[in-house]
Amino acid sequence: MTALALGIVGFGIMGERLLTQALPHPDFRLAAVWDPSPDAAARLAAVDSALRMSGSAADVIAACDVLYIAAPPAAHVPLARAALLAGKAVFLEKPLATDLAEAEAFVAEAEAMGARAAVNFPMASSPAVAQLNTWREQIGAPQRLEIGTHFARWPRGWQSDAATWLSRRAEGGFTREVVSHFLFLARRQLGPLQLLSADVTYPGGDMAETAISAELRTGGLPLALRGSVGRIAEEEDHAWTLTAASGAIRLRNWSLAEQLGADGGWHTAADALPNEKMRPLTLRGQMDKLAALARGEPSSLATLREALDVQRIVEAILASRSPAA
Structure with a gap:
């Protein structure tokens, strides 16, 4: 089968x-990469x-079958729209856009x-x-979900x-960048998300949230979400914890599946690996699923609709309190 030409716009991490x-x-075969940063060009040569x-980004779109968009969020919709109109498949980072109305329209x-x-x-x-x-089949009906996501510093x-935009309220912040992943998992595992209440702490100026x-x-199940910056010593600590009728399971630090044992302790899956x-x-x-998507075959990648639903919740959380003076 002919390899798909992959284009990449945005060559950060x-x-x-x-x-x-x-x-x-x-x-896949690499067709083209574009990023305006000289540092990005050096990293590409190092690979x-x-x-x-x-x-230019336009050159990448013209050269590819599949466009991966890893540019800052403000560029996501313009790039994706241009690629789709050119008949290309698109794989993009979240959030879909910096403006929710723009994301909805797209x-x-x-x-x-x-x-x-x-x-x-x-x-x-x-x-x-x-x-x-696999474990969910063993622990019965789900009862509640807790998400905790904490950082020593942000970014x-x-x-x-990418600190120039990740640290700012307009496009960055850990809720958009990290919490969104765990909300996606909640939506896919348990069903639609509904925000009941939220409280956000912002520092002064235009800096992103700190709690x-x-x-x-x-x-329909209760979900308690907590997040912070500057309250832990390690770089980051995350837990997505589902409690059910006959036990509890959690995803810790992205890659560690753990189950609550009869002894009251958490037990990590035997084949678990650290995130790196x-x-x-x-x-x-x-990438396997992206190839299927590009060829018009079924794929279980996150859909645009799922990403939009997550973005609606994220933006509602972030808008829940006016920034501090």
């Missing part, structure tokens, strides 16, 4: 991670000295045209989530290249 999986993948930056357009498009929520291909699904150290607290429902080792496996699964 996410673009580089996807490229490293795409280069050896039998269903393979034969690789060169294209002249999703309606894409659905009307039967677009081949998906959003990169890696939990759609996570082996750890697959383990949780995290490895995100320094959130929210009560939601997912598929799990991430390539998960991304490989995403």
